Amino acid sequence: MGKPQYHTDIVRSFINWSILWGVVAVLVGVIASLQMVNPDLNYPPYFTFGRLRPLHTNAAIYGWGVGTIFAMFLYMVQRLCKTPLWSIGLARFQLWLFNIVIIASAITLLLGYSSTLEYHEMEWPIDIMIVVLWVAFSINIIMTIIKRKEEQMYISLWYMMAAIIGVAILFTVNGLAVPVSAFKSYSIFAGTNSANVQWWFGHNAVAMVLTAPPLAMFYYFLPKSTGVPIYSHRLSIIAFWSLIFMYLWTGAHHLLWTPVPDWVQTLAMAFSIMLIAPSWGAVINGYLSMNGQWHQMRSNYLVKFLILGITFYGLQTLQGPMQAIRTFSAFIHYTDWVPGHVHMGAMGWVSLVSMAGIYYLLPRIYGREVYSVALANLQFWLVVIGQLIWSTSMWIAGVLQAGMWNAMNADGSLTYTFTETMVEMYPYWWIRTGGGIIYLIGILLFVYNIYMTVQKGKEPAPQLLEVEGRA
């Protein structure tokens, strides 16, 4: 029986585009951070903070995040099923539509066509394009799984299927709206309902886009990189089911102390705490898979990206539940602490695992060994340090501002006006921009390293390509 002919060109294309959108996302993020310290950098009407920030978040989540997920899923599904993609034509259509969606989103967001729903700002025509895109992707993945040559479905495939279903439900329901024109619609949900639906979506988009798919990648690339299997399949099964069951209850932890019914908030708080267990199930599974392999943290740069990635995931899933507690939320919600939290997940967890996956794929999709491991190591330190500066400065700023918001005089009046608390943020915002620039340099090194790999990388060792068929 010959080796199946896997499609790698489509994987390569998705990687190239997702990296481009990733650079755009980080660059726009740095620009938006500068607008926060200098309002003269707002250039109305198109380049104000209010319009650039959604461009930053959506380029990061959909361009970089989902683009990489598409690439990795299309790669992994073939290997794990030991069969080529069900339809390469559909995958090519998906690539075109993906880029059209991202470009159309960027343009319309700058033009101010916004639903204001966070991470779902694009107006209804683009929503429809995204649904078509997701359906095309889903059919291809599911059909490939159904036609698989390997009977057992590895845990990564489970996460893929859950993500496919989850995103489809979340995105469609939250986007329901009545159009007024091609560029304007009104949500079918009003007020408190609209808030509750949005954060059911918002939080579970984090579950189904920024948790399940990177976990699928982690469970695939860690054993591939270390050469030893995952510690416990059983643990991964328990963590999988409890994760996808519990996540959906927690959206209202974004809405603590708001008019959303109290019992919904309490359920969200309780399930958020419970979520520590499945989240750390994955973290512990990752760590224990390193038993006897910890020396690879020194010798294998891929392992370094993956283990730091899962470590940030572990920290993220401890900090998140902490923030979901009413008393803690009362203090830090609405401050800069929150972006500090989000960026640990985005810049730490998701991006580090994605970068590891891309480095792993280089010889397999470009037929070239990575140009420079030294550069990859330098990039590793730049993105980790950049991210730590970013998040730490915002946590400190958030605690400081929350303290000032709550400070009271002896007569029971507030000590500070709002503006007096805001101007105290400027030094921290500058530090944050510094962290963002360090991170951006790391990303540019990444691009350079990949470019040089394509141009000058060595031919990979033949045995590397030999084992390709193995899952």
Place this chain on the structure above:
Amino acid sequence: MWEKKPILLMILATAAILTGTIVTMVLPFFWVNTEADRIEYVTPYTPLEQEGRDIYMREGCNNCHTQTVRPLVAEVLRYGDYSKSGEFVYDRPFLWGSKRTGSDLARLGGKYPDAWHYQHMADPRSIFPRTNMPAYGWLSDNPLNPDMIRRKMRVLGFPYTEEQIDELASKNEMDAIIAYMQKLGNDIPWRQTARTEIVGELRNPYPDPDQATLESWQPLYQSNCSACHGANMEGGIGPELVGDVYDEETLFRLIYDGIPENGMPAYANLGSDRVWQLVNLIKHHQPNGN
């Protein structure tokens, strides 16, 4: 078993995902926006206000401003009465936001006079010298599209008159967004109910402050009053401040309770001590020089 059956696995995963969804996302529909949380004072947006809301959305104001006051002491002191579900029934979608780079706007309506908003939107730093709020003066150059706004009102099912639509022709986007901001949180009479009744005798705790003490209170005036009454009390959006027009007690009440019908905000949240400092600053102010 499901490890070999993808369809079964997907059905089970869907069930897992839908359980929490139904309980926490679908069930609340039976409580929220029903008779139970209806507030009779809350009215739909007028065409001008709704258009202002759409401009607020277009400019992404929600990226920096929240619109929910939480039932927490410091928050109610700073912004006003906590937000109630029934206040948002006409909001499609909600604009509660998630980050306060700027202040919460849920109770902004009626806090400042229109003139304050026109100046603040065009030149935010003329009022808050170190704020990072972008300037939005350019909104004044953009006319409104009455036909589109009529269509929006129909889709939303909000009542409107043709006169209201006709009036839009002479308005611009700045008028609209300010009309919207003046409605925010102002449907319910929270200012009247939250107003603290001053009881007992009012006595100036600083009968004869020296010049140095007065100087030390200047920043209080500059950060709360100067934007409207001028850096030197010469007036601007608000009138010139002259020390001998009112007696101390009246001045105290004017600052503490505000003059809602004239656009003067209440400054009770400064606390009585600081309001007395302001009273003394005004009383001892010499129009030319100090």
